[in-house]
Amino acid sequence: MKAPVNRLSAYALLLTHSLKGSEPTDERHGYHATEKDIQGIRDPIRKCGIEIAKAQNEVDMKTLCAQIKSTLRNEIISSDSHILFDETLSH
DSSP: OOOOOOHHHHHHHHHHHHHHTSOTTSTTHHHHHHHHHHHHHHHHHHHHHHHHHHHHHHHHHHHHHHHHHHHHHHHHHSTTHHHHHHHHHHO
16 A cells, blocks of 8 residues: 655655656755746646636526526415416506
């Protein structure tokens, strides 16, 4: 069984990956390469967050519409509704 990846091991994995593609002549090459990779990860995370929010909004809207339709259906089918419609149509 593998242990879960914690922040330190995730950073170590990212740093190892980043160093492979960085310029070793710069003393801060590991930092810059890691920052570049982190920025590359943040953009897809942001896009996923936007898509999740859109999907949640769509679900919320469908739920609200279903609740409104149910409420309207119950009001229209009630026993007193024919009186309301008859009075409205006769005027």
